[in-house]
Amino acid sequence: MSNSPKIPDVNDSEVANAIINSKPLRLEDVAILNNDNCKIKDKQRVERILNEFMSGGHERLQIVSDFDFTITKQRTSNGATVPSSFGIFEECKSLPPNFVKAARELHDIYRPIEVSPHISRAEKVKAMIEWWTKSGENLMGFTFDLKEIDEIAKKYAYSMRDNSHELFRNLDALNIPVLVFSAGLGNCVIAMLRQAGLFYPNMKVISNFLQFKDETMLNGFQEPIIHTFNKNETMLEGTDYYDLVHSRDHIILMGDSLADSGMADGVPASSHVLKIGFLFHHADEYLEEYMNTFDIVLIDDQTMNVPLTLLKLIEGKTLPTE
Numbered sequence: 001m002s003n004s005p006k007i008p009d010v011n012d013s014e015v016a017n018a019i020i021n022s023k024p025l026r027l028e029d030v031a032i033l034n035n036d037n038c039k040i041k042d043k044q045r046v047e048r049i050l051n052e053f054m055s056g057g058h059e060r061l062q063i064v065s066d067f068d069f070t071i072t073k074q075r076t077s078n079g080a081t082v083p084s085s086f087g088i089f090e091e092c093k094s095l096p097p098n099f100v101k102a103a104r105e106l107h108d109i110y111r112p113i114e115v116s117p118h119i120s121r122a123e124k125v126k127a128m129i130e131w132w133t134k135s136g137e138n139l140m141g142f143t144f145d146l147k148e149i150d151e152i153a154k155k156y157a158y159s160m161r162d163n164s165h166e167l168f169r170n171l172d173a174l175n176i177p178v179l180v181f182s183a184g185l186g187n188c189v190i191a192m193l194r195q196a197g198l199f200y201p202n203m204k205v206i207s208n209f210l211q212f213k214d215e216t217m218l219n220g221f222q223e224p225i226i227h228t229f230n231k232n233e234t235m236l237e238g239t240d241y242y243d244l245v246h247s248r249d250h251i252i253l254m255g256d257s258l259a260d261s262g263m264a265d266g267v268p269a270s271s272h273v274l275k276i277g278f279l280f281h282h283a284d285e286y287l288e289e290y291m292n293t294f295d296i297v298l299i300d301d302q303t304m305n306v307p308l309t310l311l312k313l314i315e316g317k318t319l320p321t322e
């Protein structure tokens with residue numbers, strides 16, 4: 001939980017023994033995966049994948065992560081919300097008031113639909129396409145200086161999950177590719193990662209980026225528009241990043257929306273994907289569906305402790321000193 005951002009518990013002697021003696025790791029020995037807010041439907045599956053990842057080592061690993069409310073927190077320790085990457089943009093001072101008003105009105109209509117457990121997937125897809133289309137249309141006909149984004153991003157650098165720094169620093173040190181896949185605003189995603197000191201050379205951000213006409217005049221988003229329901233690795237085909245990761249068949253995926261679980265669709269069928277879902281809104285109503293969708297569901301966990309623990313296990317280097 002965010003109030004107790006303790007360092008992941010991978011020095012337990014049972015875990016260490018499993019690593020030293022190459023004995024299969026048992027899930028029950030990984031303390032953090034047995035916390036009350038950590039829900040796992042199929043423990044045998046998670047145990048099997050984790051053991052495969054541990055024997056495969058970090059050379060076979062890639063990370064695919066959503067950004068808004070996955071790398072950023074769903075709430076801060078005093079219960080406050082943090083803005084999405086679009087919300088960061090909307091705080092830029094020079095934006096025309098009628099743009100900001102329209103953007104907030106759209107947010108108030110569509111955000112409740114996005115997180116509602118009572119609306120079908122088909123209705124949500126239709127509504128999300130409308131939201132992103134109208135947002136792009138709203139982003140036209142005024143000038144904007146991209147430098148403004150950095151100032152606002154700096155103000156919200158604190159909103160990254162606890163222990164994100166350790167996680168992303170370790171991933172970079174181990175040369176593990178990290179794909180940040182965001183239906184948010186890519187210019188703000190990159191600015192936030194950079195301002196928070198989390199933007200490393202092993203990262204690739206796929207997202208919506210602002211398009212300009214005559215250099216300074218805003219002209220909507222660059223194509224293709226990425227919304228909650230169409231982000232998956234097929235979008236990478238033909239890119240250098242695809243070549244870099246397609247042989248890395250051990251994937252840890254992290255997301256906060258049910259639809260994020262599809263972000264690794266398009267990777268070779270032989271790959272193993274371990275899916276972590278951060279559940280916050282309507283947790284009781286959504287729990288079963290999240291548990292059917294993600295391998296590990298973390299309820300109101302505003303830290304990166306679980307992914308960090310998994311990485312340490314895969315790295316196999318955190319052994320006791322005795």
Ligand SMILES: Nc1ccn([C@@H]2O[C@H](COP(=O)(O)O)[C@@H](O)[C@H]2O)c(=O)n1
Pocket residue numbers: 066067068069084085086087106107111114131132135181182183184185228
């Ligand atoms: N005009 C918009 C459109 C979307 N959002 C929010 O952005 C989030 C998408 O980003 P991910 O990194 O999570 O893919 C999505 O959850 C929407 O709530 C917005 O604020 N304004």
Ligand SMILES: [Mg+2]
Pocket residue numbers: 066067068069070255256257
């Ligand atoms: Mg998200």
